[in-house]
Amino acid sequence: MNDMRNPNLQLRDPRRDVFTAGVSTKGERSLSRPSHLTRVIHLLLLIAVLNQLMTSQFMESPLPGDSPGLLYTLHEYVGLASFLIVFGFWIWALIRNGETRISRLFPWFSVTRIWEVLTDFLDQLRHLIRRDLSDDTSGAMASAVHGLGLLIVTAMAVTGSFSFFARGSALAHTALAVHSLMANLMWAYLIGHSALAALHHLLGSDILTRMFWLRRNAFWPRWRP
Template sequence: MSIARSHLTRVLHLAVLLTVVEQLLTSLVMERPLPGEDPDWPFALHQQVGLVGLAVLMLFWLWMLIRDERETPLQQLFPWFSAERLADVAADIRAIVRALAALRAPPPHLDALSSAVHGLGLLLATFLAMSGAVWFALFTGTPYGRILLMAHKLAGNVMWAYLIAHASAALLHQARGDRIFARMFWVRRRRRTHTAPAE
């Protein structure tokens, strides 16, 4: 099944991707300042872009509630409370296992599993943004803040694994000819025009 995606959905998806990548990269080089110290520029950038990312994610959630019914529904992104949708996810996983056992490439269209994975990524990104914002606004330097910061860092490590796996799957689809990057970034293949040879 092919899912229609609007321009706004693609823009928001790209904005979330860019903010997540920036947050992961700055987390590698920033240092949390001691009380009374001014933050270094990677830490300050991490905070500022993190707040922007939270706003983008909130807009994404709002858009998912009101967007066109032809796009991926929330129930497909979060199938965990529907036996029927969980069965669809399980069927996609079994199809992958059978293909790998037979040393074949997985089937090209695994919409149930793909949507569920996107939903998990969205939840993870939202937790990262909200936990960072709450720590920054309310719990800096408190015992609760240290617990929240530990959870934030652990979720960041999980996001690294998710991003690497997600990008690897996208590259695999692209290598198989699915043109996933063209759909994501609106790149259109130019049509060739055949002209009759000159006599």
């Protein structure tokens, strides 16, 4: 009965928690725990990208008149699914609240945002010198790096899907050339991104816990100087 008389109590919508659980209420700090939906999309993109990069190393393009092999077919259809996942992430990034905003993913059109990235980069270097990355910085640099990854995977998905539907045309060949270039960039991005994530984890950050539902100290204990 006392609860009914308290005007400050609000009913929670349990359906909202499925998508926004873990979102910080501290504004747009990108180092807060991402929502479940963001983590699901991130995981799907990771699986799709790994599949595309690995199958591209072993598949063979069919000759005219020949049927495509299993790996080539898998690469094509997972690529089309990747396009849908990327498209869904763009929509979610535009409408979600309490998480990283588009302006932080692509700060290159604002002097203020660029200065935040440079300042955060210097903060990260100071933490690295002290061998302690456990303290959250503004997250501006991490957000900008994620934005670059999003652009690369988007270009991969768009050019791959276009070449699939425009097969045999001159534009399809151009799209495949761009697709191959983006794949090489994605290899570099994936290796660098994974290495930095591992380094942050070793030096005290809970970055893997935030993104992959992992326990603290998962895989290996954190190293302390």
